[in-house]
Amino acid sequence: MDPAAWMQSTLQASRPQAMGALLRYFRDLDAAEEAFQDACLRALRTWPDKGPPRDPTAWLILVGRNAGIDRVRRDSRNQPLPDEAVLSDLDDAEPALAERLDGADYRDDVLRLMFICCHPALPATQQIALALRIVSGIPVKQIARAFLVSEAAMEQRITRAKARVAAAETPFETPGPVERSERVGAVAAMIYLIFNEGYSAGPDDEARRGLAEEAIRLGRLVLRLFSTEPELMGLMALMLLQQARAQARFDAGGGVVLLDSQDRTLWNAGMINEGLALIDKAMRHRKPGAYQVQAAIAALHARAGTPDQTDWAQIDLLYASLERLQPSPVATLNRAVAVSRVRGPEAALEMIQPLETRLSSYFYFHGLKGSLLSQMKRSGEARVAFSKAIALAGSLAEADHIRSQIDLLDSACN
């Protein structure tokens, strides 16, 4: 690997932990960001000559902290800075700090940094933008491209989010167990939001699709810190098992390919193996949660070599427990797909009818209803449902997919 690429990936990987520690020192996101930037610049200058430090994260934290303190001094007294060799010479201090890096302080630092980004005071769009900027360090320009807004608008969104977070005053003391577990839950939800932004993007939307990979990276980070938390294992497994299908979800023309029709040889075996290993680990804890159940469902799809080997009865049961854990009409809608495979389209239609008022503006409801009706040969009603779905489609690919189902109805009539 060339040294520039190594440095880049090291700085990127060190960022959450370094930013988390610097935020604890400076108690201000902008100050922490500036200090981290300073440390990165010094790293780019000194590492190529002196060689990389044994613990790059510890190095960045110390240099960042010194740089931040110097900035304060310089601003107040306009004093000259000590020269580079003094500032970046950390041979003595590094091992002591490195030993503490694995400690609970640093774990809570990263958690706090991430929790601040998904503070309940922030709307979802601001949470995602702030986390991508602060935790992942993705340039504003790139985030703006993913969300189809101008760089200035995204800059403003992030500035506004920072102001709200500062006003909300997240405590800097070490959190208690209850608070810590609430923070982990909020961070998991934010990571899954980022994942879904990427996962729901169309095949040509490279900028947004990359967010799914970023969410997986953040998920790994949190799981490494809280490695015995079954819901984090579940979240990680869920994201990996879904992302494993990324190459198979669209055809060459950009059209949606449904699970049953996907070329399973295009599924990423490495991601599937990792996802299966994680869901196995999670289930041993016997503390079920919504991510674990959804991951278990994804695992059943992943384990099926062909669509007709899918264990739909088990999927039906898992969706039933998801309905109990996290009641939502969407969970019921998903369960209906499994029910249609196990007990037929009539039973599934009966199950989703009561959801009609609540899901009347939901694309998938009408799509599924149309598909169930067409399986029952009620073409006229199916056509009505499909037309509603097209009107609600979120992307061209979705609309095209429904149109192809209407075409099938037409050819069946002729």
Added chain:
Amino acid sequence: MLYAIFCYNQEDVTTAWSAEHDAQVMADLKAVEDRLAAAGRLGPVARLLPTTAATTLRKGDEPLVIDGPFAETKEQLLGFYVIDCANLDEALETARDLAVANPGLGAYEIRPLQIFRPGGDVGRLG
């Protein structure tokens, strides 16, 4: 003499590599493997999945199952098995059998593999 070479690196860095970057590193390593294979010197090659997928069985009267990798500086890596298991439960069962056969101190870390190449016949020890 046969030598095992164990690979250590910072996981938060390696798991953050882009798919292209990862593929490039693997291709570069594969070139080295190919040279070794051509010389008849290459045995099994394995790449482990991240430590977040690891489980550890700590030996004892009641073996203890712990989430995460083995991390105890007083004890050292002394060898490894590659075993086909349907799931984690089966892998743990196997580790328990090993613990019964070799009781006392120590632990078995269970790490699913990402890449496994059995390699050719590289001869015998001794």
